[in-house]
Amino acid sequence: MNRELEALILAYEKVSASKDKEAEHYRPAFESLLDKVMERQPNLSRDILRKSVIKAHRKWALKQDTKPPAIPPTA
């Protein structure tokens, strides 16, 4: 896998796995990696790039051996 894409996927995993202020803390790192890509892809829509990376994250997640527990959340 392309290293830059892998870094984006891992940065998004932190955003996705975290809650509340922790998620707020991780999001700028992910957004800043997106910004870096956008600098060399000025004709690309940032939203499209973002959605593409999040779809790539999902593919990555399916391949992981360690998964979040498949138990229903407590009410």
Added chain:
Amino acid sequence: MGTVRGLRVISENRVPLVQTQIRDPNKPQMEQWFELIPEIQAQARDSIKRQMEEWFSWMDRISDVHRSSCVFREPTLGQLAEHKIGLEFAIEYGRLINTLIDDPGLDEPDLVSRLQVRIRQLQDAYDTFHDTTFSDAQAEEVLKQVFPE
């Protein structure tokens, strides 16, 4: 149970419940009622904060289900349909609540920020599976062009 600024506290959540009986016989009744306004406002603010915490907890549970059942595992068609309904509801209500609390009069930027983080997470979750304007194949094409192996 106790008193706060002369008001009986009858709940355990430190919110003074306004009593209908005015206690100081030397003050005009209307004046005493107006003195209660700050307490009533504090009570309303506490109530909003408690409600928000419940919303946050509920939105976080939706996110947990999304990750464990749809991101890290392959959902069934039925689960995906439930996923769509749950997320649409959560995002729509999240935005409605945002309109209510993102008000200078309420002055709770921390609550607004915490809510917006969740709305963004839920929107990402929704788009991953239900955004009909952008397919997996289109995403693949973009990724190939932007991130060559």
